Amino acid sequence: MELTGADIFVRCLAEEGVEFVFGYPGGAVLPIYDALYQQDKVQHILVRHEQAATHAADGYARATGKPGVVLVTSGPGATNAVTGIATAYMDSIPMVAFTGQVPTAMIGNDAFQEVDNVGITRPCVKHNFLVKDVNDLAETIKKAFYIATTGRPGPVVVDIPKDISTHKAPYKYPRRISMRSYNPVTRGHPRQIKKAIELMLSAKRPMLYTGGGVVLSNASKPLTEFARKLGYPITNTLMGLGAYPATDRQFLGMLGMHGTYEANMAMHNCDVLIAIGARFDDRVVGNVEKFCPTARIIHIDIDPASISKTVKVDVPIVGPVDQVLKEMLKLLKETSDTPDATAMQAWWKQIEEWRAMDCLKYTQDDEVIKPQYVVESLYKVTGGGAYVTSDVGQHQMFAAQFYKFDQPNRWINSGGLGTMGFGFPAAMGVQFAFPDETVACITGEGSIQMCIQELSTCRQYSLPIKIINLNNGYLGMVRQWQEFFYQGRYAMSYMESLPDFVKLAESYGHVGMQITRPADVEGALKEAMAMKDRLVFMDFLTDKTENVYPMVPAGAGQNEMILV
Amino acid sequence: MRHIISILMENESGALSRVAGLFSARGYNIESLTVATTEDPSLSRMTLVTSGTEDIIEQITKQLNKLIDVVKLMDMYECAHIEREMMLIKVRASDAGRDEVKRLAEIYRGRIIDVTSNLFTIELTGTSDKLDSFVEVLEPSDIIEVVRSGVMGIARGEKALRV
Numbered sequence: 001m002e003l004t005g006a007d008i009f010v011r012c013l014a015e016e017g018v019e020f021v022f023g024y025p026g027g028a029v030l031p032i033y034d035a036l037y038q039q040d041k042v043q044h045i046l047v048r049h050e051q052a053a054t055h056a057a058d059g060y061a062r063a064t065g066k067p068g069v070v071l072v073t074s075g076p077g078a079t080n081a082v083t084g085i086a087t088a089y090m091d092s093i094p095m096v097a098f099t100g101q102v103p104t105a106m107i108g109n110d111a112f113q114e115v116d117n118v119g120i121t122r123p124c125v126k127h128n129f130l131v132k133d134v135n136d137l138a139e140t141i142k143k144a145f146y147i148a149t150t151g152r153p154g155p156v157v158v159d160i161p162k163d164i165s166t167h168k169a170p171y172k173y174p175r176r177i178s179m180r181s182y183n184p185v186t187r188g189h190p191r192q193i194k195k196a197i198e199l200m201l202s203a204k205r206p207m208l209y210t211g212g213g214v215v216l217s218n219a220s221k222p223l224t225e226f227a228r229k230l231g232y233p234i235t236n237t238l239m240g241l242g243a244y245p246a247t248d249r250q251f252l253g254m255l256g257m258h259g260t261y262e263a264n265m266a267m268h269n270c271d272v273l274i275a276i277g278a279r280f281d282d283r284v285v286g287n288v289e290k291f292c293p294t295a296r297i298i299h300i301d302i303d304p305a306s307i308s309k310t311v312k313v314d315v316p317i318v319g320p321v322d323q324v325l326k327e328m329l330k331l332l333k334e335t336s337d338t339p340d341a342t343a344m345q346a347w348w349k350q351i352e353e354w355r356a357m358d359c360l361k362y363t364q365d366d367e368v369i370k371p372q373y374v375v376e377s378l379y380k381v382t383g384g385g386a387y388v389t390s391d392v393g394q395h396q397m398f399a400a401q402f403y404k405f406d407q408p409n410r411w412i413n414s415g416g417l418g419t420m421g422f423g424f425p426a427a428m429g430v431q432f433a434f435p436d437e438t439v440a441c442i443t444g445e446g447s448i449q450m451c452i453q454e455l456s457t458c459r460q461y462s463l464p465i466k467i468i469n470l471n472n473g474y475l476g477m478v479r480q481w482q483e484f485f486y487q488g489r490y491a492m493s494y495m496e497s498l499p500d501f502v503k504l505a506e507s508y509g510h511v512g513m514q515i516t517r518p519a520d521v522e523g524a525l526k527e528a529m530a531m532k533d534r535l536v537f538m539d540f541l542t543d544k545t546e547n548v549y550p551m552v553p554a555g556a557g558q559n560e561m562i563l564v
Numbered sequence: 565m566r567h568i569i570s571i572l573m574e575n576e577s578g579a580l581s582r583v584a585g586l587f588s589a590r591g592y593n594i595e596s597l598t599v600a601t602t603e604d605p606s607l608s609r610m611t612l613v614t615s616g617t618e619d620i621i622e623q624i625t626k627q628l629n630k631l632i633d634v635v636k637l638m639d640m641y642e643c644a645h646i647e648r649e650m651m652l653i654k655v656r657a658s659d660a661g662r663d664e665v666k667r668l669a670e671i672y673r674g675r676i677i678d679v680t681s682n683l684f685t686i687e688l689t690g691t692s693d694k695l696d697s698f699v700e701v702l703e704p705s706d707i708i709e710v711v712r713s714g715v716m717g718i719a720r721g722e723k724a725l726r727v
Contacts, residue, residue: 126632181573181633
């Protein structure tokens with residue numbers, strides 16, 4: 001049976017089980033939109049800016065583990081999507097982004113709305129394709145999903161010229177695909193795994209450091225069992241929060257630049273570091289020279305290029321985190337060796353002393369709302385069970401520090417690229433995936449304005465997102481750095497001419513609230529959460545000069561923290 | 565240290581720019597790069613000369629392997645290998661200098677492939693060092709044009725880079 005490219009496209013998406021396509025129409029994708037219009041298997045979600053389409057697809061992917069799908073037109077449609085594609089790339093999020101392209105005959109002629117999509121996205125995708133023959137379309141789409149979701153996941157762009165959508169070809173969707181040039185590792189090396197077990201059982205001061213790879217690999221369960229079996233202290237990166245229950249005694253909080261004192265000190269002083277699905281990011285490591293000076297390092301990662309990229313490791317294991325952890329658990333159960341109980345007692349005693357510093361403490365007075373207090377109250381009011389997205393800046397760090405995630409896939413933020421404007425559209429993607437769950441977007445008055453147009457999308461689809469705007473009138477993290485490192489010269493970090501967020505929300509048909517007194521925080525949150533079917537924009541006027549502590553300044557060692 | 569990395573990749577449009585883009589994005593340097601299809605038209609073979617510390621070379625090979633279009637690669641410095649580069653060089657050769665240039669070309673086992681009354685064009689093959697050395701022995705003002713192919717490499721003996 002012969003079908004047009006556009007019909008093939010829609011069939012392929014249905015075959016892949018795609019529920020939602022986040023996108024925005026335009027000239028080059030009109031045939032595809034026409035095909036989407038005439039079917040009901042795949043639901044298209046119309047955003048108000050292509051960047052939001054990518055973030056929404058990304059949020060959907062992070063919350064569900066399934067690939068997010070984007071459809072945008074050529075030229076500006078594609079370039080607007082680049083920020084979101086790069087965001088997904090940096091955090092290894094499975095995504096397939098379809099971009100329209102001018103007809104093949106016009107490629108290279110500087111045609112209307114033409115841009116070299118494959119060229120522009122090349123450095124920020126796992127792979128990309130330009131479809132030049134409609135006969136290749138189905139297989140290319142299959143490949144795109146395969147590449148995006150296997151190995152170390154990531155975004156894949158498929159650029160489809162307009163004439164490819166209208167040409168006809170016999171339709172056959174390949175069930176399976178194999179590529180001679182792409183064979184992701186499916187298991188860790190048994191000898192390396194055995195070596196790692198021996199090393200970790202010989203530790204006197206062990207430390208588990210786990211990242212987003214655990215969430216992506218769906219390995220939260222084996223990780224939790226593994227950590228409990230060993231009884232070792234564990235820290236999560238910003239991307240890894242929720243992979244290990246934050247309320248558990250063994251959990252030392254997040255590590256890194258704004259990590260806890262106990263997590264960073266335990267990292268600095270450990271003798272065996274077990275890094276799992278983490279990539280030794282500069283915001284974690286600080287100064288490489290001063291990083292974990294006494295530790296031998298085990299590193300489990302699906303991506304060989306992540307191993308020994310910044311920090312030399314002693315026992316590398318390339319493999320999927322869940323498979324390797326399960327294998328390790330099996331070995332741990334078989335062996336008669338156990339962790340050194342005496343050493344562990346001393347190590348935990350030391351850690352408890354660090355923990356007693358209570359590095360996240362703050363004082364909430366009766367006058368000015370502390371941002372930390374809002375996040376803590378949100379945690380309390382939602383019982384810790386909400387999906388929380390965030391934008392980028394101080395509010396992101398407060399959210400990471402004070403909302404205790406006990407489950408994976410609940411904490412959704414742009415860790416790698418640090419994309420302001422991410423949180424709100426990402427929350428839309430999560431809410432589409434889980435219409436009955438509470439989805440809160442913790443943001444600031446700077447970030448929210450970067451994708452605020454999506455209030456309109458939320459109205460169209462009745463998305464009851466709860467926006468927690470920590471409004472301090474400053475680009476808080478920029479202001480904090482200027483206070484610490486630029487002698488208080490606050491260049492462009494003050495937000496003037498802010499809108500009345502309450503009226504703004506109302507003008508889109510949502511509920512707006514402004515909260516100015518600490519005493520009203522909890523009540524307002526309860527009231528908002530009770531409005532199950534409404535988007536509530538909560539504008540919290542918070543302390544203008546609050547800083548995020550502790551802080552490891554860029555270039556310092558993990559033990560060189562600025563405390564309150 | 566200088567490394568010769570041979571890469572077999574899918575003969576797709578844009579494959580070359582993926583490699584070139586990787587090098588510029590990550591700040592690695594490329595000394596030379598040469599690419600052509602192999603006996604299997606679906607495969608291209610690229611030879612790339614780069615330099616860096618062992619850690620950087622390790623990252624380069626890992627990052628190259630990560631490219632979806634890369635099927636296989638080999639760092640020639642990990643095995644006995646032969647490297648060759650070809651140069652075409654146009655040299656002024658008139659009067660007394662004519663014999664001198666001819667003699668030098670013979671010493672370097674070069675072939676004169678084009679002649680005019682006051683020019684020789686010489687074809688020379690060898691390691692990059694040998695080609696450098698030939699350029700150095702010529703009088704700089706006599707050199708009109710130099711074209712070099714970039715380095716190619718192949719492992720000695722049974723070892724081979726193939727699918």
